[in-house]
Amino acid sequence: MLKPCIGIIGGVGPYAGLDFMRNIFANTRAVKDQDHLNCMLISCPSIIPDRTDFLLENREKENPAFGMFECARRLYAAGVRYTAVACNTAHADKIFTPFREMAQKHLPEMNLVNMLKTCADYANKSLNVARLGLIATKGTHQSRVYREYFSDTITLIEPEPADQEQVHQAIYSKDFGIKAYSQPVAFQAKDTISTAIRRLIDRGAEAVILGCTELPLAVYAQDFPVPILDPALLTARRLIALIAPEKLA
Amino acid sequence: MLKPCIGIIGGVGPYAGLDFMRNIFANTRAVKDQDHLNCMLISCPSIIPDRTDFLLENREKENPAFGMFECARRLYAAGVRYTAVACNTAHADKIFTPFREMAQKHLPEMNLVNMLKTCADYANKSLNVARLGLIATKGTHQSRVYREYFSDTITLIEPEPADQEQVHQAIYSKDFGIKAYSQPVAFQAKDTISTAIRRLIDRGAEAVILGCTELPLAVYAQDFPVPILDPALLTARRLIALIAPEKLA
Incomplete structure (x- = not known):
């Protein structure tokens, strides 16, 4: 009997998926x-x-939820x-709601851990802060997805539009x-x-969320005077705690 | 229709598997x-x-081939x-022969790329050397597995016993x-x-094979005056060349 197996839906992007897996090992x-x-x-x-791209410009195109579900289906198999x-x-x-609904319907035993909920739970319960910075893609900002998860006692501070465009380029530029x-x-x-992180801190952020899985590849948390939250790291730890709490380092 | 999918049997060890996947991306x-x-x-x-451990001391124990096959079976699914x-x-x-036989019997469409054969092919065809150093675990040395794959024109130089013990500890020590x-x-x-690498070079090695997938995690190839071969890197490139040669960077 194989012990429980964690499966990461990666590729979004590929190095971020690797970093998630590395977080589990580490x-x-x-x-x-x-x-x-x-x-x-x-x-x-x-x-x-x-x-x-799907959220901002091409909603008539295929929802990424279908590819994510195909990955979940393969992991389940x-x-x-x-x-x-x-x-x-x-x-x-x-994206996430249709994905979750497909997974619930077709992969009945799959436990799906929500990375943003995991990050919000950590911030709400373990961090005693009122103002939290958020660095992310334009899609994450404009969909306001993080705001859904945070308690009313936390104010999210996001980059000014010019900084937001720069952060987006730092993630997506082909150059x-x-x-x-x-x-x-x-x-x-x-x-x-x-x-961008320093400007959020200057504007009063008492901690900053790296709200895109590419960002931890570029940031040394110890370079900043406030806590830097990596939702992928928090989720890796949550997955370990779920299947083998005695193994959590 | 999903394009061809490469599957890496990792965990042996975990970080070596990650490094293999990173080699594919990079x-x-x-x-x-x-x-x-x-x-x-x-x-x-x-x-x-x-x-x-299986090769040197515990042959009455379970052959790792069975777990490797279970991993291959899950990837196939x-x-x-x-x-x-x-x-x-x-x-x-x-280990590898029973594994390959189980895979051939039960996973008929699986293409299994042999990492050591890939490394030997590269050395025999692309490297014009007569003396090749090999750093590896005691299991790899004592099973003489690399010698099976290399042409008679290449002499393998392996560490002296004291160095070999040190290399083994550098891989396996719990401290x-x-x-x-x-x-x-x-x-x-x-x-x-x-x-250990420098001593092989001093003894005439014109190139050195990192014959354990943990070793590339600890070695900067550019620190040495001869080519340092990483069989996992060569195999990652071989897999890319097999399924999408136009993508090989």
């Missing part, structure tokens, strides 16, 4: 291979259209019963963006994101 | 998520006993038809080995492996 108490948890990572980006999607923008209602250059991330992308 | 021509190839990584180390095992020692005849500490790798492990 947060597991293990000194030899066999101590680690059973995990799978699926990275089939060719069947998941860009989430921001391979024995996975605990999963999460390694993309913040994919948690916008117009220097993280999705095109992750090995290593370009200095221009790192600098842009650092600047 | 060697693919891509500037946006959707340009990347469809891949899966399975990391179920709890069902794959230690390969070196998820749609994978191209796979490789991200562990050199697992390619020893006593400082790469399997226990990959984030980051401990200096002691890096130093031990560097020293």
Whole structure:
């Protein structure tokens, strides 16, 4: 009998999926291979259209929810019963709700952990802050998905429009963006994101959420004077706590 | 119709599997998520006993081939038809032959790429060297698996017994080995492996094979005056060339 298996729906983007899996390994108490948890990572980006593009411009195009569901279905066929999607923008209602409904209908034993809810639960319960900065894609900002999850006692501070455009380019630019250059991330992308984070802190953010799974690839949390939250890291820890709490490092 | 999907049998060890997947991404021509190839990584180390331990000490124990086959079976159920095992020692005849036979019998459409054969093909055809160094686990050395694959024109140079023991500890030690500490790798492990590589070069090695998938996590190839071969990297490139040669970066 195989122990429970965590499956990550990655590819959105590919290096963010890897980083999610690395977070699971790095947060597991293990000194030899066999101590680690059973995990799978699926990275089939060719069947998941860009989430921001769908939300902002091309709603007549295919909903990324269908490709995400196909990935979940494949993980399920391979024995996975605990999963999460390694993309913040994919948690916008117009994508995540149809995805969740398909999964509930067709993959009855699948436990789907919501990354944004996990991050909000952490902020609401464990962080004693009133003002929280949010760096993300335009799709995540404009869909206002994070606002749905946060308690009324927390004010979300988002970048000014010019900074928001810069952050978006730092993720998506084909010349220097993280999705095109992750090995290593370009200095221009790192600098842009650092600047945006510092401006949120200047505007009163007591902690900052890295609300796109590409951002942790470009940010050293210890460079900033406030807590930097990585929703993928929090979700990796949540998945470990669900299937093997004694292994959570 | 989903395009061909590469599946990596990882977990042996977990970070080595991640590095294999990263090699696929980093060697693919891509500037946006959707340009990347469809891949899966399975990391179920709890069902794959230690390969070196099986080869050297515990042959009455379960053959790791069975766990490797279970991983291949799960990848197959998820749609994978191209796979490789991200562990050199697992390619020893006593493990790899029963694994390959089970896969051929039960997973008829699976294309299994042999990492050691891929490395040997590269060395025999593309590297004009007569003396090749090999750093690996005790299981890989003592099973002499690499010698089976190399042409008679190449002499393999392996560490002296004391160095071999040190290299083994750099991989397996629960205090400082790469399997226990990959984030980051401990200096002691890096130093031990560097020293062993330099001694092989001093003994005439014109290139050195990193014959354990943990070793690339600890070695900067550019630190050495001869080519350093990473069989996992060569195999990642071979898999890309098989399913989408136009994408090979």
